[in-house]
Amino acid sequence: AQRVTQPEKLLSVFKGAPVELKCNYSYSGSPELFWYVQYSRQRLQLLLRHISRESIKGFTADLNKGETSFHLKKPFAQEEDSAMYYCALPTGNQFYFGTGTSLTVIP
Amino acid sequence: DSGVTQTPKHLITATGQRVTLRCSPRSGDLSVYWYQQSLDQGLQFLIQYYNGEERAKGNILERFSAQQFPDLHSELNLSSLELGDSALYFCASSVTVDTRGGYTFGSGTRLTVV
Numbered sequence: 001a002q003r004v005t006q007p008e009k010l011l012s013v014f015k016g017a018p019v020e021l022k023c024n025y026s027y028s029g030s031p032e033l034f035w036y037v038q039y040s041r042q043r044l045q046l047l048l049r050h051i052s053r054e055s056i057k058g059f060t061a062d063l064n065k066g067e068t069s070f071h072l073k074k075p076f077a078q079e080e081d082s083a084m085y086y087c088a089l090p091t092g093n094q095f096y097f098g099t100g101t102s103l104t105v106i107p
Numbered sequence: 108d109s110g111v112t113q114t115p116k117h118l119i120t121a122t123g124q125r126v127t128l129r130c131s132p133r134s135g136d137l138s139v140y141w142y143q144q145s146l147d148q149g150l151q152f153l154i155q156y157y158n159g160e161e162r163a164k165g166n167i168l169e170r171f172s173a174q175q176f177p178d179l180h181s182e183l184n185l186s187s188l189e190l191g192d193s194a195l196y197f198c199a200s201s202v203t204v205d206t207r208g209g210y211t212f213g214s215g216t217r218l219t220v221v
Contacts (some may be wrong), residue, residue, distance in 0.1 A: 034209055041195065043111075044150075044212040086150065090206030093163035094140065097150040 002027050004089045006098035013077050014106050021072040021101045023061075023087030031089055033070040035061055036097075038084040047072075047085070057081070077105045110134060111213035113198050119219045125186040128216045132179055132200030138162070139181040140201075140210060141173055145194040156181055157204045188220045 003026040013019045025031055035047040048056045050063045050070060061072045070087060082105045087098040110133035120126055132139050141153040143166075152165035156175035167173075170188075175181040185192060195217050199210035 032207075036212075041215075043214045044197065044199075044210075046209045046211075049209060090209075093155050093205055094152040094165060095206055095210070096152075099149045 002089055002091045002096050004087050004096050004098040006085075006087055006101050008101045009099065010102050010104070012104045012106055015079055016076050019074050019077040019081070019103065019105075021085050021087075021103065023070045023072065023098060025068050025070060025087075025089050027068075027089060027091070031063070031070075033061070033063060034088040034090065034095070035059070035070075035072050036086045036088055038086065038100075040083075044086065077103075079105050079107055081105050111136075111198060111200050111211050113196075113213035113216050115216060116214065117217045117219075119221060120188060122188055122190060122220055124188050124220075125184065126188065126218065128183040128185070128196050128198075128218075130181045130183070130198030130200075130213060132181070132198075133211050136200035136202050136211070137179065138201045138204055139175055139179070140199045141167075141181070141183050142197040142199065143194045144197060144215070148194075150197075153183070162204060185218070190220050193218055193220045 005024045034049045036044040037047045038044045059074045086100045088095040112131040114129045137158045140155045143151045153167040155163040173183045195215045197215045198213045
């Protein structure tokens with residue numbers, strides 16, 4: 001069964017510190033994975049997707065098929081990064097979203 | 108502005124009532140998806156329409172229904188409302204019938220049932 005797991009509900013880091021938001025998936029096949037970000041209960045915005053291998057706002061994510069993970073990383077956290085982050089696995093006509101990780105960057 | 112428009116932004120109604128949420132997709136997008144976001148359930152997929160036809164159904168209650176009109180806007184109808192239906196309801200749209208390329212989300216309708 002398809003599943004996305006984000007083990008951390010809450011994550012706090014200090015400004016300037018590295019941050020890693022964890023995402024593990026369960027999918028039989030070659031997955032395409034996405035990260036969405038939601039600021040203050042506003043609309044979800046696409047942050048990045050693994051197929052494009054791009055870096056947005058300093059964030060990167062690498063698909064590790066061996067560990068079935070797609071962790072989101074940033075070397076130096078900024079206060080404006082405080083938000084809710086969702087890992088998403090598209091399957092057919094819908095996305096399976098993880099339960100989200102709320103990131104707080106402490107000044 | 109993402110291009111996906113949802114109205115109203117906020118809605119407060121009593122238990123047992125019926126409400127209609129509206130979504131206009133981004134120009135050129137044929138697919139519309141509805142999601143419910145609650146504190147305890149996270150983001151739950153409700154239903155998808157593509158070019159006027161229902162294409163996928165998720166965890167949508169029988170009290171809820173949706174449709175997509177010829178101009179591609181969509182409405183989500185929620186009836187016999189219960190306190191537990193209080194949530195943020197998001198609409199998203201995409202060009203394709205599937206999830207390739209991701210979605211564009213609207214700003215959501217915050218429904219409060221009292």
